[in-house]
Amino acid sequence: MLTATDFTAVVLTLKxxxxxxxxxxxxxxxxxxxxxxxxxxxxxxxxALVSMPLVLPPTVLGFYLxxxxxxxxxxxxxxxxxxxxxxxxxxxGLVVASVIYSLPFVVQPIQNAFxxxxxxxxEVAASLRASPRxxxxxxxxxLARPGLLTxxxxxxxxxxxxxxxxLMIGGDIAGETKVASVAIYDxxxxxxxxxxxxxxxSMATFAFIVVLTVGLLNHRLAGRDL
Amino acid sequence: MTPPxxxxxxxxxxxxxxxxxxxxxxxxxxNFLTPMKMIAKSFEIGTGYKVLVSAGSTGQLYTQIKNxxxxxxxxxxxxxxxxxxxxxxxxxxxxxxxxAVGKLVLxxxxxxxxxxxxxxxxxGSFRHIAIANPKLAPYGAAAMETMQNLNVLASIEPxxxxxxxxxxxxxxxxxxxxxxxxxxxxxVISGGKPAxxxxxxxxxxxxxxxxxxxxxxxNGKDRPAAEALLKYLKGGTARAVIKSFGYGL
Amino acid sequence: xxxxxxxxTMSLGAFQLDAAFCAPPRGVTVLFxxxxxxxxxxxxCLAGLERAPKGWLxxxxxxxxxxxxxxxxxxxxxxxxxxxxxPSLFPHLSVRANLEYGQRRVPESNRRVAFDRAVTLxxxxxxxxxxxxxxxxxxxxxxxxxxxxxxxxxxxxxxxxLSALDTRSKDDILPYLERLHTDLSIPVIYVSHALEEVAxxxxxxxxxxxxxxxxxxxxxxxxxxxxxxLAYGDAAAAVIEATxxxxxxxxxxxxxxxxxxxxxxxxxDLPVNAHVRLRVYARDVSLVxxxxxxxxxxxxxxxxxSGCTEERPGQVIVQLDAEGTPLLARVTAKSIAQLGLAPxxxxxxxxxxxxxxx
Numbered sequence: 078m079l080t081a082t083d084f085t086a087v088v089l090t091l092k093x094x095x096x097x098x099x100x101x102x103x104x105x106x107x108x109x110x111x112x113x114x115x116x117x118x119x120x121x122x123x124x125a126l127v128s129m130p131l132v133l134p135p136t137v138l139g140f141y142l143x144x145x146x147x148x149x150x151x152x153x154x155x156x157x158x159x160x161x162x163x164x165x166x167x168x169x170g171l172v173v174a175s176v177i178y179s180l181p182f183v184v185q186p187i188q189n190a191f192x193x194x195x196x197x198x199x200e201v202a203a204s205l206r207a208s209p210r211x212x213x214x215x216x217x218x219x220l221a222r223p224g225l226l227t228x229x230x231x232x233x234x235x236x237x238x239x240x241x242x243x244l245m246i247g248g249d250i251a252g253e254t255k256v257a258s259v260a261i262y263d264x265x266x267x268x269x270x271x272x273x274x275x276x277x278x279s280m281a282t283f284a285f286i287v288v289l290t291v292g293l294l295n296h297r298l299a300g301r302d303l
Numbered sequence: 304m305t306p307p308x309x310x311x312x313x314x315x316x317x318x319x320x321x322x323x324x325x326x327x328x329x330x331x332x333x334n335f336l337t338p339m340k341m342i343a344k345s346f347e348i349g350t351g352y353k354v355l356v357s358a359g360s361t362g363q364l365y366t367q368i369k370n371x372x373x374x375x376x377x378x379x380x381x382x383x384x385x386x387x388x389x390x391x392x393x394x395x396x397x398x399x400x401x402x403a404v405g406k407l408v409l410x411x412x413x414x415x416x417x418x419x420x421x422x423x424x425x426x427g428s429f430r431h432i433a434i435a436n437p438k439l440a441p442y443g444a445a446a447m448e449t450m451q452n453l454n455v456l457a458s459i460e461p462x463x464x465x466x467x468x469x470x471x472x473x474x475x476x477x478x479x480x481x482x483x484x485x486x487x488x489x490x491v492i493s494g495g496k497p498a499x500x501x502x503x504x505x506x507x508x509x510x511x512x513x514x515x516x517x518x519x520x521x522n523g524k525d526r527p528a529a530e531a532l533l534k535y536l537k538g539g540t541a542r543a544v545i546k547s548f549g550y551g552l
Numbered sequence: 553x554x555x556x557x558x559x560x561t562m563s564l565g566a567f568q569l570d571a572a573f574c575a576p577p578r579g580v581t582v583l584f585x586x587x588x589x590x591x592x593x594x595x596x597c598l599a600g601l602e603r604a605p606k607g608w609l610x611x612x613x614x615x616x617x618x619x620x621x622x623x624x625x626x627x628x629x630x631x632x633x634x635x636x637x638x639p640s641l642f643p644h645l646s647v648r649a650n651l652e653y654g655q656r657r658v659p660e661s662n663r664r665v666a667f668d669r670a671v672t673l674x675x676x677x678x679x680x681x682x683x684x685x686x687x688x689x690x691x692x693x694x695x696x697x698x699x700x701x702x703x704x705x706x707x708x709x710x711x712x713x714l715s716a717l718d719t720r721s722k723d724d725i726l727p728y729l730e731r732l733h734t735d736l737s738i739p740v741i742y743v744s745h746a747l748e749e750v751a752x753x754x755x756x757x758x759x760x761x762x763x764x765x766x767x768x769x770x771x772x773x774x775x776x777x778x779x780x781x782l783a784y785g786d787a788a789a790a791v792i793e794a795t796x797x798x799x800x801x802x803x804x805x806x807x808x809x810x811x812x813x814x815x816x817x818x819x820x821d822l823p824v825n826a827h828v829r830l831r832v833y834a835r836d837v838s839l840v841x842x843x844x845x846x847x848x849x850x851x852x853x854x855x856x857x858s859g860c861t862e863e864r865p866g867q868v869i870v871q872l873d874a875e876g877t878p879l880l881a882r883v884t885a886k887s888i889a890q891l892g893l894a895p896x897x898x899x900x901x902x903x904x905x906x907x908x909x910x
Contacts, residue, residue: 205699
């Protein structure tokens with residue numbers, strides 16, 4: 078069975094994943110919308126920037142976040158001026174890092190969905206007196222639903238499975254930054270394979286159920302449309 | 304015209320046997336990688352053998368060796384891992400020896416932050432102290448022991464951030480995210496001189512010696528190259544290099 | 553001033569659009585021209601889907617766009633209905649929800665088209681609870697038209713609504729469009745490159761070429777103007793507006809009145825006084841100096857020659873005036889010479905065949 082520390086790590090992981098996913102969905106949808114509908118020069122540079130976590134190894138990304146968020150880093154200085162303190166070794170820090178790390182996994186499916194739907198449905202909505210905001214909520218979002226679901230699943234799963242970044246900026250504090258993936262790593266490194274197996278199996282089972290449920294749900298909703 | 308088959312066979316045999324005989328595969332704990340590379344280079348020049356160095360955490364290397372990794376020598380960061388391998392008959396008996404003794408320091412990237420007697424631990428005037436995970440890293444265990452002996456562990460514990468290994472612990476401190484922390488002396492001196500910042504050399508009576516052991520693995524038995532390197536590690540050149548990196552002997 | 557008054561100047565890549573035109577406050581104005589002449593861009597400018605950097609648009613006296621004062625009404629604030637080339641129903645909504653989407657967004661006091669009326673007019677009642685993916689192309693386009701009507705538009709814009717449909721679906725929709733024309737008093741601006749649709753639907757024509765308006769005016773005038781391309785080629789024809797005068801049950805005929813006289817056509821099941829539109833191809837009209845005795849042709853009208861142009865060597869297009877209704881005739885240059893035909897001459901037009909367009 079799971080030990081008490083491992084259980085805390087699992088709960089923390091789920092809390093982190095849920096919160097990060099919520100933030101990612103709002104931020105990612107906004108960003109995907111901008112990217113899908115702009116013809117501006119900044120589209121490609123911003124796309125490339127958002128994709129960076131796909132390219133950089135997580136520990137490298139984590140290392141630079143550690144420097145950026147640290148007391149001497151520009152973001153760290155900013156958060157300190159705001160009275161928030163430095164982000165490393167805090168749960169908020171993990172949330173921010175997870176959001177950055179999982180951003181491409183959320184932005185890309187949503188952006189694809191928006192781009193696939195195209196401008197036409199929005200033009201139709203405008204010709205039917207819907208303001209841009211109204212059209213976004215009643216047309217763009219419902220049409221992008223499969224992309225949004227994919228994004229939510231990927232964002233959630235990716236945060237649950239995130240390791241390198243958390244390892245670099247977390248500080249392995251139980252109940253605050255010690256998430257399941259790090260706990261598993263600790264068990265493996267200290268050769269406690271049995272504990273590692275139990276924890277890994279519970280995480281894998283849970284993730285499988287979540288991904289499967291969303292997949293089935295999406296399939297059923299899509300089926301209703303036809 | 305084709306050469307006789309027996310000649311090809313002989314050529315292949317020679318080619319393979321020279322590669323095997325001239326090579327030694329070494330697994331080294333990450334904290335000893337840099338000195339090991341220097342030692343390997345001088346060994347290669349002196350003997351003509353080739354050294355292939357693989358670095359990793361002691362735990363990773365242990366798991367790899369247990370699962371058939373082709374290493375011939377293992378330089379561990381502790382003693383117990385080699386004892387475990389010995390119990391499984393994966394080392395050659397009688398070849399184990401301590402190649403370095405690690406020295407623990409309390410280090411800060413800020414000059415003047417750590418005083419020369421470690422009084423700061425008692426004052427507790429800092430937000431985060433970085434320590435390597437004591438379950439995984441001997442330096443972490445030594446740090447915990449030190450604080451226990453100084454009677455400051457209870458007051459400091461809430462301020463601890465854990466690095467997975469001493470390399471990461473050092474990054475926490477170097478980037479300023481933790482004001483100070485316990486690391487290996489070998490990490491904060493280069494070329495015999497201390498790096499920037501401030502440090503307290505933790506007296507040896509506050510923690511059990513951090514002995515790093517090496518041994519010939521079962522794979523290295525009867526391999527002249529492996530045996531030669533093991534011997535070289537005990538020799539004067541190697542010892543000088545090891546000392547210059549802040550290890551005791 | 554009432555009606556639509558517009559001018560749009562913009563460049564789309566290498567293409568320059570500079571179109572100025574007026575559309576009357578009633579009836580169907582067709583923007584007609586070959587593919588790529590800029591007619592769809594004009595329609596999008598009318599809807600506010602594109603913003604021409606230079607130009608203006610005034611509809612029934614209200615400024616929708618006036619670049620001199622940097623005034624531009626966004627699409628959703630314009631009382632328009634827009635029917636796109638391909639039926640663009642919202643796939644996530646049922647037919648009913650699609651229809652209600654626009655209607656709900658119009659304040660109740662501004663709703664002049666009742667739900668049931670639009671549904672009946674376009675025959676979509678049996679489709680209401682279906683999903684758009686389950687509809688045929690023609691059905692979808694009818695729903696799209698009904699949906700546009702339900703916003704009670706002051707201007708209905710249609711971008712080749714038939715071009716994406718097969719012939720059967722086209723024949724399925726055209727009667728509904730014609731009914732729209734007669735039953736509702738909403739002015740329509742309709743983009744098309746199909747002469748058939750123009751002849752059936754247009755009252756007013758705006759002829760476009762290379763991003764500019766070549767000519768504009770009533771349909772019957774523009775189709776027969778000798779300085780415009782419509783008067784030439786195999787499809788050259790005149791359009792006649794007429795009313796049903798009487799039926800001849802014995803010979804199974806219907807008589808129609810138009811300013812130039814009485815037209816006889818095979819029996820049509822139409823009430824007396826019904827309004828009809830006929831097409832008379834130039835190739836079906838021959839000219840004689842005096843009414844012929846002993847001819848099998850029933851439709852003969854006295855006309856003045858108002859102009860003629862040699863279409864190609866030996867072939868002449870003659871423009872005729874039948875008491876104000878223009879007609880075209882294609883005759884040989886030899887006939888012109890032998891009969892001594894010239895503008896101002898009074899002749900008789902014998903029409904071999906006429907087709908009712910609706």
